[in-house]
Amino acid sequence: MRKEAFDAIVIGAGQGGDPLARAFAQSGKRTALIERAAVGGTCVNYGCTPTKTLVHIAKVANTVRRSEEYGVHSSAPEMDMLKVRELKRAIVADFRDGTEAKIKKVANLELIYGHARFTSPKTVTVGPRTLQAETICVNTGTRPLIPPVEGLDKVPYLDNASIMELDRVPDSLLIMGGGYIGLEFGQMYARFGSRVTIFEHGTRFLPREDRDVADEVLKILREDGIDIRLGYNVKRVSHDGARLHLGAETANGKERFEGTDLLVAVGRRPNTDDLGIELAGIEVDEHGYIKTDPKLKTTAPGIFALGDVKGGPAFTHISYDDFRLLKENLIDGGDRKITGRPIPYCMFTDPQLGRVGLSEEEAKKNGIDCKVCKMPMANVARALEMNESRGFIKALVDPGTDKILGAAVLGVEGGEVMSMIELAMLGGLTATDLRNGILAHPTLSELLNNLFM
Numbered sequence: 001m002r003k004e005a006f007d008a009i010v011i012g013a014g015q016g017g018d019p020l021a022r023a024f025a026q027s028g029k030r031t032a033l034i035e036r037a038a039v040g041g042t043c044v045n046y047g048c049t050p051t052k053t054l055v056h057i058a059k060v061a062n063t064v065r066r067s068e069e070y071g072v073h074s075s076a077p078e079m080d081m082l083k084v085r086e087l088k089r090a091i092v093a094d095f096r097d098g099t100e101a102k103i104k105k106v107a108n109l110e111l112i113y114g115h116a117r118f119t120s121p122k123t124v125t126v127g128p129r130t131l132q133a134e135t136i137c138v139n140t141g142t143r144p145l146i147p148p149v150e151g152l153d154k155v156p157y158l159d160n161a162s163i164m165e166l167d168r169v170p171d172s173l174l175i176m177g178g179g180y181i182g183l184e185f186g187q188m189y190a191r192f193g194s195r196v197t198i199f200e201h202g203t204r205f206l207p208r209e210d211r212d213v214a215d216e217v218l219k220i221l222r223e224d225g226i227d228i229r230l231g232y233n234v235k236r237v238s239h240d241g242a243r244l245h246l247g248a249e250t251a252n253g254k255e256r257f258e259g260t261d262l263l264v265a266v267g268r269r270p271n272t273d274d275l276g277i278e279l280a281g282i283e284v285d286e287h288g289y290i291k292t293d294p295k296l297k298t299t300a301p302g303i304f305a306l307g308d309v310k311g312g313p314a315f316t317h318i319s320y321d322d323f324r325l326l327k328e329n330l331i332d333g334g335d336r337k338i339t340g341r342p343i344p345y346c347m348f349t350d351p352q353l354g355r356v357g358l359s360e361e362e363a364k365k366n367g368i369d370c371k372v373c374k375m376p377m378a379n380v381a382r383a384l385e386m387n388e389s390r391g392f393i394k395a396l397v398d399p400g401t402d403k404i405l406g407a408a409v410l411g412v413e414g415g416e417v418m419s420m421i422e423l424a425m426l427g428g429l430t431a432t433d434l435r436n437g438i439l440a441h442p443t444l445s446e447l448l449n450n451l452f453m
């Protein structure tokens, strides 16, 4: 078969792949961008964009439900899930089509729809075509991990994509997995009107977070009526034509539950099993994630991996930063490494949990001396004025340099406040700078003055 020569091939038009392909092409390299589903990847089509749209709609429903607390009379909210789905589809289409239009405008860049597969270290097939290039970048992301639970393959379970296509509110939603996806969807559907039960097989809730932070999130979600079961190992599921039945094992024995719908949200698996990586000499770890060095080089010369498919923190902004690194190193002659970069993140429950830098437990584990500044959101004027005062803020300060080492902001718009703290960290500001800076009253960010007092 005739091979078509390109300078660069990017597989997967996700959060890193799309801008990287455009950058290659704009630098004069003949580039192919191969995408098997929709440009924008998980984030735009089945992840951040649709979920954050729905999280906001759920907040609107909850505000209506709470309106009496504000002296505003209204009736209980009634969800029109057809309209909600339309809103979700419209924003996804807008982002996806906008991205596609941008790609199509770039000279030297060919967007090819189809499933890409390596046939040798420098050769990739897509449909009837065979392409070759000296530089190939893999940005194929992940898909939902489906655990080997008895009966799961015989019941109509939902995942992060199909749940957002429902045109109804489930009467009772059972969720496997108490991570980001389980908690964001759990609170969202509880606010839409579902009875929600979350089964988390770990006994420790949000294990990456400090205990006080995780405990407060758990308290808040339980206050909202979400039934969260820790240490529940789902063993089997079945469907009797009308309802789902779920059997779980716990430290105290077996328990059975019933519901109308089941969401599986127990993590992700990398899209490497159907990529022909063995023919390219790309090594993966025991979970199938591509092994890379700090410059994102794989074990195969000339092949790089970016985004979720290389493992590690799975966030859009990390995939995007991988693009920046590869652009800098492969196009602009730089020599950057991913080592030491900050990994901020925000869980979009309400209130949000914004996190950056070290946690208190990490600091202790690594013998790092730090002062802990902690303040309830109930001390924040703006939060009280909005009647949104659940949660707290916690920041770690180096006692020697007065520099901020990390923060957890569990509160209304916690992600935005966390980003303020991250900017201070990036700019090398000290806790004293934030304590003494004049910040407009009454903004949420003003809390930084009091936090560092």
Ligand SMILES: Cc1cc2nc3c(=O)[nH]c(=O)nc-3n(C[C@H](O)[C@H](O)[C@H](O)COP(=O)(O)OP(=O)(O)OC[C@H]3O[C@@H](n4cnc5c(N)ncnc54)[C@H](O)[C@@H]3O)c2cc1C
Pocket (backbone or CB within 6 Å): 011, 012, 013, 014, 015, 016, 017, 034, 035, 036, 037, 038, 039, 040, 041, 042, 043, 044, 046, 047, 048, 051, 052, 114, 115, 116, 117, 139, 140, 141, 142, 160, 181, 271, 274, 275, 306, 307, 308, 309, 314, 315, 316, 317, 319, 348
């Ligand atoms: C429900 C949900 C909510 C999320 N919310 C957030 C959030 O709020 N904030 C945040 O930072 N992150 C969030 N994430 C994570 C975020 O979506 C991912 O980290 C991000 O999309 C990773 O980007 P990526 O470029 O690595 O891969 P992806 O965006 O997954 O893109 C990979 C692309 O490769 C394509 N592909 C795969 N295999 C092939 C092949 N063989 N040939 C051709 N194309 C292929 C896929 O179709 C896909 O388009 C969320 C994820 C989910 C599931």
Ligand SMILES: NC(=O)c1ccc[n+]([C@@H]2O[C@H](COP(=O)([O-])OP(=O)(O)OC[C@H]3O[C@@H](n4cnc5c(N)ncnc54)[C@H](O)[C@@H]3O)[C@@H](O)[C@H]2O)c1
Pocket (backbone or CB within 6 Å): 147, 176, 177, 178, 179, 180, 181, 182, 184, 199, 200, 201, 202, 232, 233, 234, 265, 266, 267, 268, 313, 314, 315, 345, 346, 347, 348
């Ligand atoms: N706001 C955000 O930034 C955001 C939102 C959603 C997703 N994401 C990204 O997507 C990734 C995947 O999200 P996720 O929630 O699927 O994964 P996750 O790894 O965050 O959570 C999965 C949870 O399921 C539990 N689990 C695993 N197997 C189980 C089983 N058999 N039964 C019950 N529980 C089980 C795990 O202990 C874990 O707590 C996240 O790690 C994150 O990087 C980010």
